[in-house]
Amino acid sequence: MIALDPVIMFFLLGLVAGLLRSELRLPTAVYELVSMLLLLAIGLKGGVELAKQPLSYLLPQVFAVLALGLALPLLAYPVLRHVGRLMRADAASIAAHYGSVSVGTYAVAAAWFTTQQISFEAHMPLLLAVMEIPAILVGIVLARGLRGQLRVRNTAHEVFLGKGIVLLIGGLLIGWAAGPEGVVSIKPLFFDLFKGILALFLLEMGLITATQFGSLRQHGVFLVLFGIGMPLVSSVIGTWLGWTLGLSIGGTAILATLAASASYIAVPAAMRISVPEANPTLSLAASLGVTFPFNILLGIPVYYACAVWAHAVLGT
Amino acid sequence: MQKHMRKLLTIVAEAALESHLVRDLDQLGAKGYTISDARGKGRHGVRSSAWDASSNIRIEVVCEPDLADVIAGHLQAHYYDDYAMITYLTDVAVLRPDKF
Numbered sequence: 001m002i003a004l005d006p007v008i009m010f011f012l013l014g015l016v017a018g019l020l021r022s023e024l025r026l027p028t029a030v031y032e033l034v035s036m037l038l039l040l041a042i043g044l045k046g047g048v049e050l051a052k053q054p055l056s057y058l059l060p061q062v063f064a065v066l067a068l069g070l071a072l073p074l075l076a077y078p079v080l081r082h083v084g085r086l087m088r089a090d091a092a093s094i095a096a097h098y099g100s101v102s103v104g105t106y107a108v109a110a111a112w113f114t115t116q117q118i119s120f121e122a123h124m125p126l127l128l129a130v131m132e133i134p135a136i137l138v139g140i141v142l143a144r145g146l147r148g149q150l151r152v153r154n155t156a157h158e159v160f161l162g163k164g165i166v167l168l169i170g171g172l173l174i175g176w177a178a179g180p181e182g183v184v185s186i187k188p189l190f191f192d193l194f195k196g197i198l199a200l201f202l203l204e205m206g207l208i209t210a211t212q213f214g215s216l217r218q219h220g221v222f223l224v225l226f227g228i229g230m231p232l233v234s235s236v237i238g239t240w241l242g243w244t245l246g247l248s249i250g251g252t253a254i255l256a257t258l259a260a261s262a263s264y265i266a267v268p269a270a271m272r273i274s275v276p277e278a279n280p281t282l283s284l285a286a287s288l289g290v291t292f293p294f295n296i297l298l299g300i301p302v303y304y305a306c307a308v309w310a311h312a313v314l315g316t
Numbered sequence: 317m318q319k320h321m322r323k324l325l326t327i328v329a330e331a332a333l334e335s336h337l338v339r340d341l342d343q344l345g346a347k348g349y350t351i352s353d354a355r356g357k358g359r360h361g362v363r364s365s366a367w368d369a370s371s372n373i374r375i376e377v378v379c380e381p382d383l384a385d386v387i388a389g390h391l392q393a394h395y396y397d398d399y400a401m402i403t404y405l406t407d408v409a410v411l412r413p414d415k416f
Contacts, residue, residue, distance in 0.1 A: 026366075028353070028365055028366070028367070028371070031366070031367055204366070204367070207366065208366055208367055211362075211364070211370075215361075264369075265368065268368075268369050269332060269368060269369070272330070272332045272369075272399075273332060273333075273336070276397075276398035276399060277397070277398050280369060281360075281361070284369060
């Protein structure tokens with residue numbers, strides 16, 4: 001039962017405190033520091049492993065995950081547009097959120113797998129970084145059309161130089177260059193304290209999630225159903241892809257979790273600049289108000305069970 | 317002590333726009349500006365500054381009245397439709413007119 005993990009209890013504490021309108025509030029600078037530490041720690045951990053893997057092993061996975069990031073928003077968009085009857089810009093923006101990934105969800109999954117002693121490929125942070133980006137581009141094209149004026153420089157700046165990508169890729173490169181011995185000196189801050197940092201991060205995420213519930217009430221049942229249905233469908237695709245790529249059971253479950261997670265940092269920032277007419281309240285209510293809590297409370301064990309089942313039925 | 321009248325243009329907007337607004341101000345010819353973090357409530361709901369997507373900034377520009385009008389017009393044309401933003405103008409007295 002994942003809810004027994006203390007980091008999840010911190011999330012619930014934040015959620016309850018937020019719903020009861022407690023004065024509790026993490027100072028903005030602290031939240032920023034905590035999210036920076038998480039991104040760097042995840043990047044460093046992946047980077048150390050990258051040094052051990054041959055490029056020929058990694059490249060097919062990178063391309064497969066790029067394709068997954070392109071495909072998921074294309075799958076979500078028609079549902080949002082025609083079933084949800086959302087405006088084009090809103091549908092495109094939400095689709096982009098669901099094609100991209102949530103670092104917070106990945107961190108919870110990685111922590112849970114480690115506690116349960118389930119091993120997974122340690123280069124997953126590379127796939128996490130790769131999967132952040134393509135959905136943003138698909139979202140912009142869905143909103144603007146291919147012939148629309150793409151403000152290429154602005155968009156590229158938002159997409160590739162957002163702080164999430166810079167820290168994640170930066171961590172990967174530092175970890176890769178420093179190698180396992182090199183990172184020993186910074187291990188106490190980034191690796192030993194990881195779960196404590198994650199707990200603080202989730203406390204604030206609980207508070208933020210609570211603020212999304214108000215807009216969920218206004219925007220209704222469709223967003224809730226989409227926010228639960230979409231990650232379930234995406235996780236099945238992620239599971240299939242993980243199995244096809246020959247990942248371990250743990251790796252398959254992590255890839256399913258990545259596919260199921262919805263962005264709430266990189267994509268909102270990019271959409272705000274590139275598709276300004278899309279209402280950010282809608283996409284954040286779905287990704288933060290529904291999908292994030294669903295994934296960390298229920299989704300991750302379900303995706304793991306799904307990966308176990310897939311490997312048993314399809315063969316490893 | 318001689319005082320000179322200038323306009324104080326105050327912009328409260330989403331923090332996501334900061335780099336764009338700064339670029340616009342430079343291009344339109346503002347000689348300087350002051351930016352601070354802000355939070356509050358308006359038509360787009362409570363902007364609590366708890367995290368990136370709910371952060372606001374306040375930009376203050378002291379300049380000639382004509383330039384203040386140009387900047388306000390530019391902001392209205394480019395940002396009012398899609399972003400959380402307000403602007404207002406105040407008369408202020410400054411001591412060093414060449415600075416503004």
